[in-house]
Amino acid sequence: MKKLLYLSLMLVLAGACKQAEDKHVVVTGIDSTKNPGDDFFMYANGIWYDTVKIPGTQSGVGSYSFLNYPQRIRMQAILDSVAVATNAPGSIAQKVADFYRAGMDTATINQRGYDPVKPILAQVDAINSVASLLKFVAAQEQTGNSSILGFRVGPDMKRSSVNIVLLAQTGTGLPERGYYFKEDAPTVKVQDAYKKYVTTLFQLIGTDAVEAAKSSETVFKIERQFAEAHKTNIERRNVQANYNKLAVTEIAKRQPNINWPTLFADMGVQTDSLNMQQPAYYDKLNAMLKSVSLADWKVYLKAKTLTRYANVLSKPFSNAAFEYSKVLSGQAVRKPRGEEMTEAVDRALGHALAQLYVKKYFPQEAKKRMQVLVENLKTAFEARITKLDWMSDSTKAKAKEKLYAFTEKIGYPDKWRDYSNVQVSNQTYFENWLSVNRNEYDESVAKINKPVDRTEWHTTPPTVTAYNNPPLNEIVFPAGILQPPYFDLYADDALNYGGIGMVIGHEITHSFDDQGAQYDKDGNVKNWWTKEDYEKFKARTQQVIDQYNQFTVLDSVHVKGPLTVGENTADIAGIAIAYDAFKLTEQGKSGKKLDGFTPDQRFFISIARIWRVKTTDEFMRNYVNTNSHSPARWRVNGPLMNFTPFYTAFGVKEGDKMFKPESERIVVW
Ligand SMILES: [Zn+2]
Structure with missing residues (x-):
C-alpha cells in the first residue's frame, strides 16, 4: 500500500x-x-x-518542502527494516532503531500518560522566588525545555571564525508577533485555537475547566507582553541591528532582575561577552520578572513545559497539539504514527539516519x-x-x-x-528525547568562544x-x-x-x-x-x-x-x-x-x-x-x-x- x-x-x-x-x-x-x-x-x-x-x-x-513526504516514506522503510534487525549495542543502527521503536510503542507511551513531566511540574510548584524561577529556567534549558531564553551558540557576525553566545527574542507560542495583535477573522481563529490548546493541556493534568481557561488567558497575556517587545520578522532582516555585542558585566547592570552571572553559572556557560540580538526583549523580561506575579509565572512555565512536550506524551496530549497545529497547516488528519516517528528520528538523530539513507539512495x-x-x-x-x-x-x-x-x-x-553521548532505549521515548536535547546543549556550550567547525x-x-x-x-x-x-x-x-x-x-x-x-x-x-x-x-x-x-x-x-x-x-x-x-x-x-x-x-x-x-x-x-x-x-x-x-x-x-x-x-x- x-x-x-x-x-x-x-x-x-x-x-x-x-x-x-x-x-x-x-x-x-x-x-x-x-x-x-x-x-x-x-x-x-x-x-x-x-x-x-x-x-x-x-x-x-x-515538490520542494512537500517532496519531504516521499522522502519520509523512504526513510521509514529504512527504519522499519532496522527496527526488526539485530543491531550492535551503541551502534548508529541501534540508536536509530530503538528511538523509532520507542516512539512506535504507543501502548507504553499512552500508559505513562503525563508521568514523564510530573517531576518538572513539581519543580514549577516549588518555585518561591525570582531566583528559584531562574534556577528552574537554567536547568530546563539544558534538556531542551526552553522558555524565556533564546539561547544559542553560533559564529560572531563580525569575527566569523569564532563562536559566541547568541541571545534572541523568544517567550511566545504563536508563530509571529503579529498574531497577538491583529484582529482579523483568520488571526482570531488562530488565537482561539491556541488558547483552547493551552486550556486543554491544563485540563489534562487535572485542572478544572474554569481554572484551566483562566490559566490559558494568563499565559496569553504574558506572551502578548513579550510580543510587544518583539521585533517583527521584517525588522529582524536588519543585519546590523541584530548585532549587539555586550559584556556580561554590562547586561548584568542593564537587566539586574535576570541576574545574568548566576544564570550563566547555573547553565554551565562561561563567557565574558555575547551578542544580544534583540535587547528590547530582555529589557522587557527584566521588567516582567518584577511586574508579573510569581503565581502567573508558574502558570506560564507549566504551559511552556506542556506545549514543549505534548507531542512526546500520551495521545490526548499529542492530539491537543495536533488540533492547534491544524489551524495553521490545514492538515485534515494526523499522519500515520510511522510517518510522525520518521520525522521525529530525523529531528533527533538525523545525521545517524542519514548515514543509512545515503548508502541506499x-x-x-x-x-x-x-x-x-x-x-x-x-x-x-x-x-x-x-x-x-x-x-x-x-x-x-x-x-x-x-x-x-x-x-x-x-x-x-x-x-x-557524533551521537556517542546519546542514550537510547526502546522503552523510554520521553527520556530518549531528553538525552538527545542534553547532547545538543552540551555540544553548544562546548563551542563557546572556540573556532567555528567548518564541516x-x-x-x-x-x-x-x-x-x-x-x-x-x-x-x-x-x-x-x-x-x-x-x-x-x-x-x-x-x-x-x-x-x-x-x-x-x-x-x-x-x-x-x-x-x-x-x-x-x-x-x-x-x-x-x-x-x-x-x-x-x-x-x-x-x-x-x-x-x-x-x-x-x-x-x-x-x-x-x-x-x-x-x-x-x-x-x-x-x-x-x-x-x-x-x-x-x-x-x-x-x-x-x-x-x-x-x-x-x-x-x-x-x-x-x-x-x-x-x-x-x-x-x-x-x-x-x-x-x-x-x-x-x-x-x-x-x-x-x-x-x-x-x-x-x-x-x-x-x-x-x-x-x-x-x-x-x-x-x-
Ligand atoms: Zn533562498
Missing part, C-alpha cells in the same frame, strides 16, 4: 517518465490551453494542479555532476558581474573575490555528527532544501534536493539547468542579496562596497520590494515585499545565472526542439515544475505571515516577468498579464 502510494506519488510529482536512451524526460501536467504570458505557473503546471489532491495527512503536495555520480554545475554557474555569475552597468570596477572586483572564496557542500557531510551541516542530508550560510560563505545542497524534479541524471540540460541550476544560482545570489551583501568574503559583516554602488544596489532591491508587494496570494493577502526581498532577489538573479550557464551547453546553443519545445522553453518549464506545489489555504496564510519565501506561483511568475529571454521564448506581448515594459523589468545582478 505504502509502496504503491509512493510510486504513484513520485510519478505525479516528477510528472515524468524516464527515457534513458535519448537522455530526456517528458514533462507532463502542462495546460497548453492557457496562455503562458498570462500565468506561466498555471500554464506549466495547470493539468497537474487541477487534478492532484492534497492528502489528508499533509498540508500540501508537490545517493548516487556518487550525482556529486561529481553537481560540482561541474556549480562551477558553470559561478562562471556565469562572474560574467554577469563583469557586464553590470550600474556597478563600479572596484566593487566588481570585490564581488568576484567573494564569489571565488565560496565553498560548497554537496550530498552529505565528510565528517558525520558542520545545518540540515539533515535527506531533507529537500538548500541553503547559503553567510558567516561561512558556503552553499549547501543536501542529498534530498539532488533528485527529480530538481536534478535528474537522465534528464536533458534544459531541465537540470532550469531545476537544480536555478537553485544553485539562487543560493549563490544569497551572498549578494540585501543581507548577504553585507558579509565579506570571509563571512564577516563588513562593508566592501563603495557608498555610491551600495546606494544603487539598495535602490534596486527597493524595486523588488515594491513589485512583490503588488502580488496577491489569497483574498486580501499579498506577498510581503520587505520580508521576502532576499529570496525574491535570489530568484530573479538565480534564473538569469542558470539561463546564462545553460546557454553555454550544447543543448542551450542548439535550438533543437524536444517534445515540441525549444531548449529555452524547456528551461523555463523546468523552473515552473520545480515549484509545482498545491497547499491548503491555512498553510498559505501562515506561510505568507512567517516565511521569507514568496509562494510558489510568485517564485515562478515574479522572476520571469522581469526576464526578457522568457518573453522571447514564449512570445509574451503587451496585453498579456505578466507583461512588463522593458524599463520596468528588474535586474539586480
Whole structure:
C-alpha cells in the first residue's frame, strides 16, 4: 500500500517518465490551453494542479518542502527494516532503531500518560522566588525545555571564525508577533485555537475547566507582553541591528532582575561577552520578572513545559497539539504514527539516519555532476558581474573575490555528527528525547568562544532544501534536493539547468542579496562596497520590494515585499545565472526542439515544475505571515516577468498579464 502510494506519488510529482536512451524526460501536467504570458505557473503546471489532491495527512503536495513526504516514506522503510534487525549495542543502527521503536510503542507511551513531566511540574510548584524561577529556567534549558531564553551558540557576525553566545527574542507560542495583535477573522481563529490548546493541556493534568481557561488567558497575556517587545520578522532582516555585542558585566547592570552571572553559572556557560540580538526583549523580561506575579509565572512555565512536550506524551496530549497545529497547516488528519516517528528520528538523530539513507539512495555520480554545475554557474555569475552597468570596477572586483572564496557542500557531510553521548532505549521515548536535547546543549556550550567547525551541516542530508550560510560563505545542497524534479541524471540540460541550476544560482545570489551583501568574503559583516554602488544596489532591491508587494496570494493577502526581498532577489538573479550557464551547453546553443519545445522553453518549464506545489489555504496564510519565501506561483511568475529571454521564448506581448515594459523589468545582478 505504502509502496504503491509512493510510486504513484513520485510519478505525479516528477510528472515524468524516464527515457534513458535519448537522455530526456517528458514533462507532463502542462495546460497548453492557457496562455503562458498570462500565468506561466498555471500554464506549466495547470493539468497537474487541477487534478492532484492534497492528502489528508499533509498540508500540501508537490515538490520542494512537500517532496519531504516521499522522502519520509523512504526513510521509514529504512527504519522499519532496522527496527526488526539485530543491531550492535551503541551502534548508529541501534540508536536509530530503538528511538523509532520507542516512539512506535504507543501502548507504553499512552500508559505513562503525563508521568514523564510530573517531576518538572513539581519543580514549577516549588518555585518561591525570582531566583528559584531562574534556577528552574537554567536547568530546563539544558534538556531542551526552553522558555524565556533564546539561547544559542553560533559564529560572531563580525569575527566569523569564532563562536559566541547568541541571545534572541523568544517567550511566545504563536508563530509571529503579529498574531497577538491583529484582529482579523483568520488571526482570531488562530488565537482561539491556541488558547483552547493551552486550556486543554491544563485540563489534562487535572485542572478544572474554569481554572484551566483562566490559566490559558494568563499565559496569553504574558506572551502578548513579550510580543510587544518583539521585533517583527521584517525588522529582524536588519543585519546590523541584530548585532549587539555586550559584556556580561554590562547586561548584568542593564537587566539586574535576570541576574545574568548566576544564570550563566547555573547553565554551565562561561563567557565574558555575547551578542544580544534583540535587547528590547530582555529589557522587557527584566521588567516582567518584577511586574508579573510569581503565581502567573508558574502558570506560564507549566504551559511552556506542556506545549514543549505534548507531542512526546500520551495521545490526548499529542492530539491537543495536533488540533492547534491544524489551524495553521490545514492538515485534515494526523499522519500515520510511522510517518510522525520518521520525522521525529530525523529531528533527533538525523545525521545517524542519514548515514543509512545515503548508502541506499545517493548516487556518487550525482556529486561529481553537481560540482561541474556549480562551477558553470559561478562562471556565469562572474560574467554577469563583469557586464553590470550600474556597478563600479572596484566593487566588481570585490564581488568576484567573494564569489571565488565560496565553498560548497554537496550530498552529505565528510565528517558525520557524533551521537556517542546519546542514550537510547526502546522503552523510554520521553527520556530518549531528553538525552538527545542534553547532547545538543552540551555540544553548544562546548563551542563557546572556540573556532567555528567548518564541516558542520545545518540540515539533515535527506531533507529537500538548500541553503547559503553567510558567516561561512558556503552553499549547501543536501542529498534530498539532488533528485527529480530538481536534478535528474537522465534528464536533458534544459531541465537540470532550469531545476537544480536555478537553485544553485539562487543560493549563490544569497551572498549578494540585501543581507548577504553585507558579509565579506570571509563571512564577516563588513562593508566592501563603495557608498555610491551600495546606494544603487539598495535602490534596486527597493524595486523588488515594491513589485512583490503588488502580488496577491489569497483574498486580501499579498506577498510581503520587505520580508521576502532576499529570496525574491535570489530568484530573479538565480534564473538569469542558470539561463546564462545553460546557454553555454550544447543543448542551450542548439535550438533543437524536444517534445515540441525549444531548449529555452524547456528551461523555463523546468523552473515552473520545480515549484509545482498545491497547499491548503491555512498553510498559505501562515506561510505568507512567517516565511521569507514568496509562494510558489510568485517564485515562478515574479522572476520571469522581469526576464526578457522568457518573453522571447514564449512570445509574451503587451496585453498579456505578466507583461512588463522593458524599463520596468528588474535586474539586480
Ligand atoms: Zn533562498
